[in-house]
Each structure stands twice: as C-alpha cells, then as structure tokens.
Amino acid sequence: MTADPPLVLDVDGTLTRLEGWGIDPRVFDPLREWEAPVVIATGKAFPYPVALCHFAGIPELVVAENGGVVYTGEDVFYRADREAAEAVVEAYRAAGYDLGWGREETVNRWRETEVAVNLEQPLEPLREIAAEHGLEVVDTGYAYHVKDPEPNKGDGLETVAAHVGFDPADCVAVGDSINDVSTFERTGRSFAVANADDHAKRAADEVLEDAHADGTLAVLERVRAGE
Structure with a gap:
C-alpha cells in the first residue's frame, strides 16, 4: 500500500x-x-x-x-474572457446557424470564458468564423468549444x-x-x-x-x- x-x-x-x-x-x-x-x-x-x-x-x-x-x-x-467567443456566436447566428441548445441554453448560461455549441450544428462554418476572430474550436466529443487558443x-x-x-x-x-x-x-x-x-x-x-x-x-x- x-x-x-x-x-x-x-x-x-x-x-x-x-x-x-x-x-x-x-x-x-x-x-x-x-x-x-x-x-x-x-x-x-x-x-x-x-x-x-x-x-x-x-x-x-x-x-x-x-x-x-x-x-x-x-x-x-x-485565463480568457467571453467577449471574442460572443462575437463568434453573433456571426455564426447571422450566417443562419444556431447553437443548438434550445431557448434557455443552460449549457452556456454560466460559462465565463468560452461558448459551447451542440455537436449537431455545422462545424466548418463555426471554425472559419472562430479563426477570423483569433479563436479555436475544440471538439471534446460532447460539444464544440469556441475558445481562446491559449x-x-x-x-x-x-x-x-x-x-x-x-x-x-x-x-x-x-x-x-x-x-x-x-x-x-x-x-x-x-x-x-x-x-x-x-x-x-x-x-x-x-x-x-x-x-x-x-x-x-x-x-x-x-x-x-x-x-
């Protein structure tokens, strides 16, 4: 032991x-x-x-x-703030997409530094928009996380x-x-x-x-x- x-x-x-x-x-x-x-x-x-x-x-x-x-x-x-991730979400929605969590979006309600997107939503446009804002998208198998790369x-x-x-x-x-x-x-x-x-x-x-x-x-x- x-x-x-x-x-x-x-x-x-x-x-x-x-x-x-x-x-x-x-x-x-x-x-x-x-x-x-x-x-x-x-x-x-x-x-x-x-x-x-x-x-x-x-x-x-x-x-x-x-x-x-x-x-x-x-x-x-x-270690990061949510402002850039919110800008990605705004552009993603403007392009006709949705985060996929329903109206209340409790997955993101208390999130401080990133935004999570449902895996059923289109990934490539999300990655493209995130890259334009200097962010990355990490697929954890449970959600796409839009986050600061650092x-x-x-x-x-x-x-x-x-x-x-x-x-x-x-x-x-x-x-x-x-x-x-x-x-x-x-x-x-x-x-x-x-x-x-x-x-x-x-x-x-x-x-x-x-x-x-x-x-x-x-x-x-x-x-x-x-x-």
Missing part, C-alpha cells in the same frame, strides 16, 4: 455512466476517501465542477472551461498545483478527449478510458480496457494498491 498521489480527473466520458451522460455515483466514495488532492479538470462551465466537488465532499480544486477558469479553493483565475487544462493544473503545494509530475490523470492531452503531458501517469478519442489515446501512458467511470474506478483501485 502506498500513499495516494494527486489526481486529475476529467468529467464527461471519464466520471460518467457507460451510456455517456450523468455522473456515475460509484465515483463519490473513492474520491471522498482519496487522501491527496483531487483536481476536477473539465470543459464544463465553472459552476458544474464546483457543484461536483460539493456533492462528492471534496475540496474545490477546479480547472473549468478547458482551462479558461481555474479555482484553487481560495482564488479564481480567469488556456488549456494543463496550464490550469499548474496553477492549482502551485497554490495547493504539489508537483504535477506526481499526479495521475484520467481523461477521454483532446482537451485532456495537455494534462497528460504534465502528469507522471496518464490513462485514457476505452471510449477516449484518438488524441487522448495517443497521448496517454496507457489506454484502459474499460470505458467511462468503469475505467476510472479501475485506475483508482490499481493506484491505491500500489500498481
């Missing part, structure tokens, strides 16, 4: 049920019992990972919006680590998407769940046999056992 290392965990596709939506409740107890810091690093809007930490009963260490917002438990750091999850992890007092190289990371590559590059061990995209699988130290939360739970058991 060895001491628990810090964790860096994605949410969608990583802590979710096998069908892909909704947090698998089996993750709550292992996370609450973990003795080292647990960083939730996600593309979701800032309030969602904070709420997840509340429900799991763990300290609020959060990298949200693909690195656009970082919360160390004491301080919030904004912030990423790995940089956010560095910020949390510096404030909390641990070395990213000591961390174990689990993820499923291109937006997890930057955390994989900074952590000592990285795992891509079986449902991960090709970018994450190439960047990870190991591709797991199990998908979604099944894969993540298997990693936690192995790491805690000293494997």
Whole structure:
C-alpha cells in the first residue's frame, strides 16, 4: 500500500455512466476517501465542477472551461474572457446557424470564458468564423468549444498545483478527449478510458480496457494498491 498521489480527473466520458451522460455515483466514495488532492479538470462551465466537488465532499480544486477558469479553493483565475467567443456566436447566428441548445441554453448560461455549441450544428462554418476572430474550436466529443487558443487544462493544473503545494509530475490523470492531452503531458501517469478519442489515446501512458467511470474506478483501485 502506498500513499495516494494527486489526481486529475476529467468529467464527461471519464466520471460518467457507460451510456455517456450523468455522473456515475460509484465515483463519490473513492474520491471522498482519496487522501491527496483531487483536481476536477473539465470543459464544463465553472459552476458544474464546483457543484461536483460539493456533492462528492471534496475540496474545490477546479480547472473549468478547458482551462479558461481555474479555482484553487481560495482564488479564481480567469485565463480568457467571453467577449471574442460572443462575437463568434453573433456571426455564426447571422450566417443562419444556431447553437443548438434550445431557448434557455443552460449549457452556456454560466460559462465565463468560452461558448459551447451542440455537436449537431455545422462545424466548418463555426471554425472559419472562430479563426477570423483569433479563436479555436475544440471538439471534446460532447460539444464544440469556441475558445481562446491559449488556456488549456494543463496550464490550469499548474496553477492549482502551485497554490495547493504539489508537483504535477506526481499526479495521475484520467481523461477521454483532446482537451485532456495537455494534462497528460504534465502528469507522471496518464490513462485514457476505452471510449477516449484518438488524441487522448495517443497521448496517454496507457489506454484502459474499460470505458467511462468503469475505467476510472479501475485506475483508482490499481493506484491505491500500489500498481
């Protein structure tokens, strides 16, 4: 048995049920019992990972919006602003397209630094308009994220680590998407769940046999056992 290392965990596709939506409740107890810091690093809007930490009963260490917002438990750091992304949305709508979330658009209501577009919407015109505004579009498998090209999850992890007092190289990371590559590059061990995209699988130290939360739970058991 060895001491628990810090964790860096994605949410969608990583802590979710096998069908892909909704947090698998089996993750709550292992996370609450973990003795080292647990960083939730996600593309979701800032309030969602904070709420997840509340429900799991763990300290609020959060990298949200693909690195656009970082919360160390004491301080919030904004790595981008939403103004440019809003300009992209305005032009996208003027071209006859829609974000695809319905009237209330709760996916973006509390988003601080980027805008998410439903995967059912046309991608190429979105990319073209984003590029005209100096932004990029990241396909996480759950949404198209219109964002500043500079912030990423790995940089956010560095910020949390510096404030909390641990070395990213000591961390174990689990993820499923291109937006997890930057955390994989900074952590000592990285795992891509079986449902991960090709970018994450190439960047990870190991591709797991199990998908979604099944894969993540298997990693936690192995790491805690000293494997």
